[in-house]
Structures are given as C-alpha cells and as structure tokens.
Amino acid sequence: MLKKVPTTVKDEQLIKMRRNQMVKGAVNLFKQKGFHKTTTREIAKASGFSIGTLYEYIRTKEDVLFLVCDYIYEHVKERMESAIDTNKRSIASLYDAVTSYLQLMDDMQDEVIVMYQEVKSLPKEAQEYVLQKEKDMVLMLEKVIQNSLPYEIPAQDVKLVANNIFVQGQMWGFRRWILQKDFSIQQYIERQLHFLFQSLNIEQEQAVQQDIQ
Amino acid sequence: MLKKVPTTVKDEQLIKMRRNQMVKGAVNLFKQKGFHKTTTREIAKASGFSIGTLYEYIRTKEDVLFLVCDYIYEHVKERMESAIDTNKRSIASLYDAVTSYLQLMDDMQDEVIVMYQEVKSLPKEAQEYVLQKEKDMVLMLEKVIQNSLPYEIPAQDVKLVANNIFVQGQMWGFRRWILQKDFSIQQYIERQLHFLFQSLNIEQEQAVQQDIQ
Amino acid sequence: MLKKVPTTVKDEQLIKMRRNQMVKGAVNLFKQKGFHKTTTREIAKASGFSIGTLYEYIRTKEDVLFLVCDYIYEHVKERMESAIDTNKRSIASLYDAVTSYLQLMDDMQDEVIVMYQEVKSLPKEAQEYVLQKEKDMVLMLEKVIQNSLPYEIPAQDVKLVANNIFVQGQMWGFRRWILQKDFSIQQYIERQLHFLFQSLNIEQEQAVQQDIQ
Amino acid sequence: MLKKVPTTVKDEQLIKMRRNQMVKGAVNLFKQKGFHKTTTREIAKASGFSIGTLYEYIRTKEDVLFLVCDYIYEHVKERMESAIDTNKRSIASLYDAVTSYLQLMDDMQDEVIVMYQEVKSLPKEAQEYVLQKEKDMVLMLEKVIQNSLPYEIPAQDVKLVANNIFVQGQMWGFRRWILQKDFSIQQYIERQLHFLFQSLNIEQEQAVQQDIQ
DNA sequence: TATGAATGAGCCTTCATTCAT
DNA sequence: CATGAATGAAGGCTCATTCAT
Structure with missing residues (x-):
C-alpha cells in the first residue's frame, strides 16, 4: 500500500519541507490552470526553488x-x-x-x-x-x-x-x-x-x- | 447563447456529417486517454479523415x-x-x-x-x-x-x-x-x-x- | 534482418530523399563533434529542414x-x-x-x-x-x-x-x-x-x- | 608534455589514492556505458566518495x-x-x-x-x-x-x-x-x-x- | 474540398558544476 | 577536507497548426 516517490535528496526532514512547499505551490497552479497546462517550471517557481531542485524531490511531473x-x-x-x-x-x-x-x-x-x-x-x-x-x-x-x-x-x-x-x-x-x-x-x-x-x-x-x- | 465554431467549408450538410464523425471518434478517445493526451492526429484518424480535413471543420483542438x-x-x-x-x-x-x-x-x-x-x-x-x-x-x-x-x-x-x-x-x-x-x-x-x-x-x-x- | 526506422511520412520517395539529406548532414557533424555532442537541432539544420521535420522521419536521435x-x-x-x-x-x-x-x-x-x-x-x-x-x-x-x-x-x-x-x-x-x-x-x-x-x-x-x- | 589536472587538495599522497579509486571506478563504468552515458555522480559513487569530493580532485568530467x-x-x-x-x-x-x-x-x-x-x-x-x-x-x-x-x-x-x-x-x-x-x-x-x-x-x-x- | 508534409514554440527532464555547511 | 543540496543551461522530443498541392 505504501507508494513512495523516489528522491535524490537524503535528508528526510528536508524532503518533507520541500515537498510541502511543492504541494502548496502546485495546488494553487492546478486550481487555476489544471495539471496539464501547468509547467514544471511554474511549479518550481511557485514552490520557491529552481527547476533543478524540483527534480531532486520528484522523478516526473506526475509525481x-x-x-x-x-x-x-x-x-x-x-x-x-x-x-x-x-x-x-x-x-x-x-x-x-x-x-x-x-x-x-x-x-x-x-x-x-x-x-x-x-x-x-x-x-x-x-x-x-x-x-x-x-x-x-x-x-x-x-x-x-x-x-x-x-x-x-x-x-x-x-x-x-x-x-x-x-x-x-x-x-x-x-x-x-x-x-x-x-x-x-x-x-x-x-x-x-x-x-x-x-x-x-x-x-x-x-x-x-x-x-x- | 449561440456559440458557433467557424469553418472553412460552406456545405452545411457536409459540416454536420463531418462533425458527427468527429464527435464520435473524439468521445471514444477522450474516454480512454483524456482530452490532453489525445492528439489532433488521433482525432482525425478516428474520425476517418486527414488532419488537414479536420482543420477545415474546426479552428482549434478545443473546438x-x-x-x-x-x-x-x-x-x-x-x-x-x-x-x-x-x-x-x-x-x-x-x-x-x-x-x-x-x-x-x-x-x-x-x-x-x-x-x-x-x-x-x-x-x-x-x-x-x-x-x-x-x-x-x-x-x-x-x-x-x-x-x-x-x-x-x-x-x-x-x-x-x-x-x-x-x-x-x-x-x-x-x-x-x-x-x-x-x-x-x-x-x-x-x-x-x-x-x-x-x-x-x-x-x-x-x-x-x-x-x- | 530487416531493421526499419518508423516514419510519420508516407511518401516512400520523399523518405528516401530526406533521409539522404539527413545522413549527409549528420555524417559531417558526427565527424566533427561526435554523436553525443551533436544536437538534433544541428542535425536538422545541417539536413536543411526544421527540427519538426527531422522527427517526421525518425523516432529518436539514435535512429x-x-x-x-x-x-x-x-x-x-x-x-x-x-x-x-x-x-x-x-x-x-x-x-x-x-x-x-x-x-x-x-x-x-x-x-x-x-x-x-x-x-x-x-x-x-x-x-x-x-x-x-x-x-x-x-x-x-x-x-x-x-x-x-x-x-x-x-x-x-x-x-x-x-x-x-x-x-x-x-x-x-x-x-x-x-x-x-x-x-x-x-x-x-x-x-x-x-x-x-x-x-x-x-x-x-x-x-x-x-x-x- | 606534462599535463596536470589541477586540484583543490594539497596532500599529494591523498590525491594519488583518491585518483586511483576514481580511475578504478570510472573504467568499469565507461566500459559498460561509455563516457557520455556515465554521470559524474555515478563516478563518484563507484569511487566510493561524494560528488563534492570528486570535484576536489578534478576540474571537469573530462579530467x-x-x-x-x-x-x-x-x-x-x-x-x-x-x-x-x-x-x-x-x-x-x-x-x-x-x-x-x-x-x-x-x-x-x-x-x-x-x-x-x-x-x-x-x-x-x-x-x-x-x-x-x-x-x-x-x-x-x-x-x-x-x-x-x-x-x-x-x-x-x-x-x-x-x-x-x-x-x-x-x-x-x-x-x-x-x-x-x-x-x-x-x-x-x-x-x-x-x-x-x-x-x-x-x-x-x-x-x-x-x-x- | 481533401491531403499530408512542414514548422517551431514549448515542454519535460538531465546532469555538470558550485558552494555553504 | 568532505558532503550533498541547489542551480540552470541545454537537450530530446511532441504536437497543434498551416499551407502548398
């Protein structure tokens, strides 16, 4: 039943924090434009970090x-x-x-x-x-x-x-x-x-x- | 209240027919893969005509x-x-x-x-x-x-x-x-x-x- | 033994021609910079067509x-x-x-x-x-x-x-x-x-x- | 004829050791996947140290x-x-x-x-x-x-x-x-x-x- | 009208490199 | 010295749309 999204980052504390930022930012964007019309760059920006950092915490946009x-x-x-x-x-x-x-x-x-x-x-x-x-x-x-x-x-x-x-x-x-x-x-x-x-x-x-x- | 989708084609009869084909094909595709993951080419094919023809009867995919x-x-x-x-x-x-x-x-x-x-x-x-x-x-x-x-x-x-x-x-x-x-x-x-x-x-x-x- | 690279384009004649252009352009580039350092965009340009067209005739860069x-x-x-x-x-x-x-x-x-x-x-x-x-x-x-x-x-x-x-x-x-x-x-x-x-x-x-x- | 790869680290002994580890790990990787498909992270891991440490001993991947x-x-x-x-x-x-x-x-x-x-x-x-x-x-x-x-x-x-x-x-x-x-x-x-x-x-x-x- | 080849903006993702701790 | 999180340039590829035939 566990479904884990893999990360490059090791610090569990940090993962939690960053992912929280992500979810916060993403919900807002998805709300406005839907998942498909939202860019990964937009998600990164709304989360407060770079596109590179975003991908340290997820594997794909679907994540x-x-x-x-x-x-x-x-x-x-x-x-x-x-x-x-x-x-x-x-x-x-x-x-x-x-x-x-x-x-x-x-x-x-x-x-x-x-x-x-x-x-x-x-x-x-x-x-x-x-x-x-x-x-x-x-x-x-x-x-x-x-x-x-x-x-x-x-x-x-x-x-x-x-x-x-x-x-x-x-x-x-x-x-x-x-x-x-x-x-x-x-x-x-x-x-x-x-x-x-x-x-x-x-x-x-x-x-x-x-x-x- | 009228909302018309513009066409290049004049023959009203033809328009109706072609659009019926389109809707039929598109519903099936949307059902399976959703709107965003369905390509216009797929719609054209499922409708039984070419991508060029498709665009004679609609202006955009959203149409x-x-x-x-x-x-x-x-x-x-x-x-x-x-x-x-x-x-x-x-x-x-x-x-x-x-x-x-x-x-x-x-x-x-x-x-x-x-x-x-x-x-x-x-x-x-x-x-x-x-x-x-x-x-x-x-x-x-x-x-x-x-x-x-x-x-x-x-x-x-x-x-x-x-x-x-x-x-x-x-x-x-x-x-x-x-x-x-x-x-x-x-x-x-x-x-x-x-x-x-x-x-x-x-x-x-x-x-x-x-x-x- | 046949190994075919799939195409979107149907006109066999055209495929042959375009692929010839591609090979010509690509060999030159690969010669100079190697496969990995050559961009698909560069290949397209050297072949004399757009990146979009390039991908009408191949599936991947490896093709x-x-x-x-x-x-x-x-x-x-x-x-x-x-x-x-x-x-x-x-x-x-x-x-x-x-x-x-x-x-x-x-x-x-x-x-x-x-x-x-x-x-x-x-x-x-x-x-x-x-x-x-x-x-x-x-x-x-x-x-x-x-x-x-x-x-x-x-x-x-x-x-x-x-x-x-x-x-x-x-x-x-x-x-x-x-x-x-x-x-x-x-x-x-x-x-x-x-x-x-x-x-x-x-x-x-x-x-x-x-x-x- | 001398071609030196610059380092941040001073201890010559250490440099030799670390670089030996690197070469060992890298050869194996290059053998399997080639230079371009091998990432610096993989090299670091195969060498037994972190990516940060790797870059203390080399300037670029080509090194x-x-x-x-x-x-x-x-x-x-x-x-x-x-x-x-x-x-x-x-x-x-x-x-x-x-x-x-x-x-x-x-x-x-x-x-x-x-x-x-x-x-x-x-x-x-x-x-x-x-x-x-x-x-x-x-x-x-x-x-x-x-x-x-x-x-x-x-x-x-x-x-x-x-x-x-x-x-x-x-x-x-x-x-x-x-x-x-x-x-x-x-x-x-x-x-x-x-x-x-x-x-x-x-x-x-x-x-x-x-x-x- | 019908066709399908051509186009290129734009998207997702990777990865070499840096730097604060 | 060592670590690993952060960065962003750059690359491969897709696909809606156009247009000459």
Whole structure:
C-alpha cells in the first residue's frame, strides 16, 4: 500500500519541507490552470526553488500530482478521524460526522476540486492508490451510519447513503457557482442534514439534543 | 447563447456529417486517454479523415472538445425533454423524471464522465455556455419537483433536492467501480427513489400507483 | 534482418530523399563533434529542414546514427560487391580485392571513422544489425582468400588473414595522422599487398601479371 | 608534455589514492556505458566518495577521462618496457616483444577498448598528449623490429609492420566477438607470429630457438 | 474540398558544476 | 577536507497548426 516517490535528496526532514512547499505551490497552479497546462517550471517557481531542485524531490511531473493528491487525502482523512468517532452508538454521531465532513469539504474546496479533476492524469497504479484512500473515507461514513441508526438497515442502503453524503460534500465545491449563490455552508449543512434524517426516518431534534448533552 | 465554431467549408450538410464523425471518434478517445493526451492526429484518424480535413471543420483542438460537450448535452437534453413533462402535477411525474434521468445517465456514462472531467479545459466562454446547459437541466428537475409535490416547499430546498438528484446521476458513472459492484441500475434507481421520497415525506406507493393509472 | 526506422511520412520517395539529406548532414557533424555532442537541432539544420521535420522521419536521435551506419555499410558493401568477384580462382582476384577494399577505405575514411567510434552508442539491437553487416564483409574477404590461394590453408588462418586485411583498411583512416604522413594510399596499398603476399608465400608478380592478362 | 589536472587538495599522497579509486571506478563504468552515458555522480559513487569530493580532485568530467587514459597508457607502457629490450639484436626479441604485447592487450582488453572509443571526447590538448603516448609505443615496436631483423629494411616498411602489429593487438579486444570464438589468445599470438615472420622472410624456428637459448 | 508534409514554440527532464555547511 | 543540496543551461522530443498541392 505504501507508494513512495523516489528522491535524490537524503535528508528526510528536508524532503518533507520541500515537498510541502511543492504541494502548496502546485495546488494553487492546478486550481487555476489544471495539471496539464501547468509547467514544471511554474511549479518550481511557485514552490520557491529552481527547476533543478524540483527534480531532486520528484522523478516526473506526475509525481507532483500524486504528492498533491496524497497530501490532500492524508489531510482530509486525518481531520475526519479526529472529528469522528465511528464507534459511538447514537444519532448524534452521524449528525456530527456529516457536519464535520461537509465543513471540511468547504475548507478544502480547491484541493478537492483539483484532486477530482486530475486523478485520471495519474498513472494507473497511483490512481488505484488514491482510489483506495477514497474508499476508506466512504467506509468511515458507512460505519458511522451503521452504528448510529437505532434500527437495522440493509448493507446496500448503508452504502448508498454513505456515497450520497460523500458526493454531496464534493458537490459543494464542484457546483460552487450554483450552490454558493443560494446557500451559506451552514445553511447547506443544515438542509442536507434535514433531508438526510428525513430520508432515514429520524427526528433531527433527537440528534441535536443528544449532541448537546 | 449561440456559440458557433467557424469553418472553412460552406456545405452545411457536409459540416454536420463531418462533425458527427468527429464527435464520435473524439468521445471514444477522450474516454480512454483524456482530452490532453489525445492528439489532433488521433482525432482525425478516428474520425476517418486527414488532419488537414479536420482543420477545415474546426479552428482549434478545443473546438473539438466543445463540439463533443455540445453534442452530449444536446442529446441528454433532448432525451430528458421527450421523457419528462414538467407541467404534469402529480408525484408520478417526479418518479418518472428521476427514473428517466438516472436511466439516461446509465446509458451515457462514458460521455458524461468525459464531459465533466474535461470542461475545465474549455476556454472560459465555452465553459459558461456548457454550464448554462447544465443549469437548464437542473432547472428542469426543479420544475418537476415543484409541480409534483402536494405541498409547498421553500425554493432553496427545491434547488437542493434537484442538485442532489442531478449529482446522484453523475455519481452513477463516476463512481461506477464502487457502485456498480453492488447495484444494478434498476436497483440503484429504486433505492434512490426510495430515499428521495422518504426525505420528501411521500409514500412511494402513491407515485407508482399514480403512474400506472 | 530487416531493421526499419518508423516514419510519420508516407511518401516512400520523399523518405528516401530526406533521409539522404539527413545522413549527409549528420555524417559531417558526427565527424566533427561526435554523436553525443551533436544536437538534433544541428542535425536538422545541417539536413536543411526544421527540427519538426527531422522527427517526421525518425523516432529518436539514435535512429539518425543507425541510418548513418546503415547507409555507410550499404555503400561499402555495394562497392565491394561490384569490385570483387568472390568466385574467380586466381591470385589476381585477391590482389584486386585488397586493392579495391583499401582504396574504398581511403575514399570513405570519415564515414568509417564515424561508424566505428559511435556504434557503441546504438541500442543493442541495432548494434547487432550493424555487426552482422561487418561480418558479411569479412566473409567476403575470407571467400576471396580461400578461392585465390593455389593451396589449402586452415579455415582459422583464412579468418585471421581476412580480419587482418579488414583492420588494416580501418587503420588507414583511424591512424591517418600517423600513416598518411609517410604513405600515399597507393604506397600503402602496395606495401600492404607486399607483406600480405609474402606472408602467404606468394610471388606478387604472379598476381599482377595474371591481372594484366 | 606534462599535463596536470589541477586540484583543490594539497596532500599529494591523498590525491594519488583518491585518483586511483576514481580511475578504478570510472573504467568499469565507461566500459559498460561509455563516457557520455556515465554521470559524474555515478563516478563518484563507484569511487566510493561524494560528488563534492570528486570535484576536489578534478576540474571537469573530462579530467576523469583523461586520468583514465593516462593511467591505462602508463600501465601499458610500463609493462611493455619491463618486458621488452629494444636493444637486443636478435629475432627472438621481436618474437618476445610481439608475444608480450599481444598478451598485454589480452589482459587489458576492456581498458584498451574504453580508451580507443573515448579519446575523441577528450579536449584537443589532452588528445594529443594521449596520442603521443601511443606514438611512443609504436616507436618501441619499430625499434625492436629494426634491431631484430638480420637485414636492412626501409624505414617506411618498419613503420608499417609496427603499425600492423599494434593494430592487431587492439583488434583482439575490439573484434573479440568474432576472433575469440575461434582463437585462444595463445593460438592468436602463435598464428600472428607465424604470418609476421613469414611476411618478413624469417624462419620462426630461429626465433623460438634463439629464445630458448 | 481533401491531403499530408512542414514548422517551431514549448515542454519535460538531465546532469555538470558550485558552494555553504 | 568532505558532503550533498541547489542551480540552470541545454537537450530530446511532441504536437497543434498551416499551407502548398
């Protein structure tokens, strides 16, 4: 499962730092012009070092994209994990999970858009690696759903609902020009929660109250 | 709203034919390798004519992408319009609309994926043109929802639900590797409808029965 | 045995012409600066067309080198074949063969030097292809030797003598700075023939006289 | 005639050691991939120190090649000188010289090949320096020939024969794939001596017997 | 109209060399 | 003295686009 991008440089500390610079710079560029229209020189410049130095930390341009995707997912996953307790057995935990997730998708709009528009440019192997991370995230949502509901529902339905939530998170960024004209993120979260709970036959008040306690 | 791609050729009939060949060939290529990794030569070859001829019918490579997007949307819209009556005032019409839409998204998976992964490669102007068509489609869904519901709901909620449905259609193609392992398209439609109606506080049986009548 | 360099261009006539231009230009450059220090842009310019056009007729820079080697050997072989009758059974034919061969090596000094200094830069497969052609040439010499001698000599010795002659031809170009100070090509040929015949226990006069008849 | 490669380091002892390491490593690499395809980093690694250290002992990459060539010739010359007495006035000394020389060329095949394929990559000045050493060697052979022969022969012929022998030595390495299939080095030496003596009108037995005495 | 050879800007990548630590 | 991270000039190659036939 480990997928390492080879380096010429040996100092692990330095690698981490430089790659952080890279990801930062690259995300910005990819956001604006997409992966293909972004030059390696531009990436280097945006990262604050020369083209030569860039290539001390990666092998190919695609490595940059991979690093970006990896970074984003790692970040997202981390935040999700610290925000969500997949084992708590109450509606409130679903409420919290969805709230945190959508909030996160708001915070990381740009990154997420970049990722979803460019994964297909990754080499097959890297694509699968990223896909796996995505699956992991959906799985987290599935677990929360399963554990929160006061009744049993078919595994298939759990999957569907989890995927729906997941995609609604992405949609907030992707369809920003349409949605963010009419909704603030708070409103968006509130209404999505409303329909979610409604569709699951749950009184939303329960969730909120449990949460407050 | 008109967005014309200029040509050297005069014969309108011929233009139509040639461009159809182009779109056919290009969609296939874009599907496999994406817009950027597809060369104009490949497009010409897949279209059945020479690179020189290709450039008699377009101005730039991006024109091909635009033509593809345009074609897809035209197709989708056409089928949606013939399948949906936005004015019928019953739950059944929402049921029908969602069913038709999801079915359509199943039929046109590849095309839709191509479109959504590559629009950002379009020049700004063209992007907006395509975006508008998308908006039109969501609007259709909004209308159906508004007219079908036996009660009033806030415009915002209508928008949200329409967008959710819209995205669930795209997700069927985008997340095929995950979803189509567990669902047939019929099952997918059925369960999505189930949760949709549940979230709208509507007995699904009503819809089905109305439909049969 | 066929080893074809792929092209984008279809017109066989044109390919031949352009490649001739290429080989001409490239040999000159390789002669001066060696393969590695010669730029593809320089090759293009020396060939009289643009870098883009160059790459319509080859796939990689190494292809140019291969084309050069191929051209040289084809040329050499052709001239050797037209000058030598491997079946004539007299000393004179050996005399003629060596004379023609050394004369040829004088004419094609530059080309031969280029070839021998750069074959190792060819990809393995191409290297073997060229090596084979070289073997063919040595084989020609072997045949002539075998058929000309009035007595039997061991196959091994035939090989050795053929190789010696072959290398003496190359040496005339390679060691030009040393040899061509002291010898004209006629003198060189005359003395090498002298020692060759001496080493084979043959009166040189026989050969010359037979030849005159 | 002195050609010094400048250094940052002062300690002569150290310089010698480090450069020995360098030559050792470099020869191996050049043998496998040629001078141009070998990187300075690879040379440094093969030498057992860092790229920074490498550049403490040389000024440019070409210096490494020069050092290699220099080393090889020094080695070859040394062995030749210890094996050959250019003043002994008997056929046996020619016999010995050729034998030693060809044996040496067998021992140092790789090095010799490297040298001859890469000298042209040396800067002009260095090329001449190496060429001179080569001339010295041929001169040694010339002297031996002159002194061994029981009769006078023209200076030109001496040169030619010396050059022939010299090139036959190189050919053993260069044409190894062809020759070493049919000959052991002993056989090769024996047959070349045979033809050499024959061409010089000398009974080989004389040489051998003289040698034994 | 159709063709396909020609063009060259521009991209990714390498690698010899330097220099601060 | 030794190290190795940083640099950027330069090279190989691609591909959208043009234009003469």
